[in-house]
Amino acid sequence: MDLTAVREVVDGRSAVPWRQGDAWLAGGTALFAEPRPALRRLRDLMTLGWPALTVTETGIEVAATCTITELLIFAETPDAPWPTGRALIAGCCRAFSSSFKVWNPATVGGNLCAALPAGPMISMAVALSGTCRLRGPDATERLVPAREFITGNGATVLRPGELLRSLTLPAGALAARSVMRRVATQAWGRSVALVTGARSGPEERLTLTVTAATTRPVSVSFPCPPSPGELRSGLLSALPHPLLLDDVHGWPTWRRHLALQLGEEVRRTLAGER
C-alpha cells in the first residue's frame, strides 16, 4: 500500500531532529500494510549496517534490523550452539503467517515494535528471557526486559524518537529446556494462541508464556512442574477477560481455552511425562 502522506524518506543516521509524523522504517511489511495518514517522514534503519547477529559465550545479540530469514538460517545451522534455544527460535520464525517473501524483508525489531499480539518474535524474546536495548534521540540507551517491552495491542514502552537497537538472548535461557506450541486456523495462518515453556535456573522453575491469545505477553512461573490442576488455576488467574484478544480470528473464551490446552501440552513435555 502507498503511504500517500509521506513526503520524505531519510537515512536512519540523519541528524535531523525527530518531529511529529516521523516513523522508523525497517522492512516496511507492517508499516505499508495499512493507511497511515499521520505519517510524513520515514527514517530508514536498514542503512545503519548493524551486524545481524553477534554470538558470544554469553548469548546472542540480535540486531533490530536482523531479518527473519537471517535469524532462521542461524537457528537451523547444524552444530551451532544451544540446540534447544535454536529450536524455539526456529519455531517462532516459522510461526509467521506468511511465506519467505515476507521473511526476507521483515525484521525482528519491526516485529517487536509493531507489537501485534501474534508477533512471534515477541513470543521468542519473552520465552528466552530477552532484554531490549533502546536508544533515544540523544543516543542515551536503556535496557528493558522483553516481557515489559509490549504494553498492549500495538503498544510498547518506546518513547517518541526512541528506537530498538537490539535484543539480547542470554546463554542460560538458550541452553534451558524449552518448547513452544501454537494453534492457527490455517497452515500459514496467524497464530490464535501460542504458548512457550522453559525450565531454567538452579531450581529448574517452569515458566509458561502466553502470546497471540492475549493483547500482551503473559508469563506464569512455577517453582517446580505443577500438576494439571495447579497449571490450570495458575493460567486462569493470569488470563482475565480484559487481557484476552477479541478479533475476527477468535473469541476471547476460545483463545483462553486454547492457551490452557497448549499450556498443558507444554507442562507434560517439560515435566517429561511423554
Ligand SMILES: Cc1cc2nc3c(=O)[nH]c(=O)nc-3n(C[C@H](O)[C@H](O)[C@H](O)COP(=O)(O)OP(=O)(O)OC[C@H]3O[C@@H](n4cnc5c(N)ncnc54)[C@H](O)[C@@H]3O)c2cc1C
Ligand atoms: C503477509 C503478511 C503476513 C504477516 N504475518 C505476521 C504475523 O504472523 N505476525 C506478526 O506479528 N506480523 C505479521 N505481519 C506483519 C509484519 O510482517 C511483521 O510484524 C514484521 O516483523 C514487521 O517487521 P518490519 O521490519 O517489516 O517492520 P516495519 O513495517 O518496517 O515497522 C513496523 C513498526 O515498527 C516500527 N519500527 C520498526 N523497527 C523499529 C526499531 N528498530 N525501533 C523502533 N521502531 C521500529 C516502525 O516505525 C513501524 O511502526 C505480516 C505481514 C504480511 C504482509
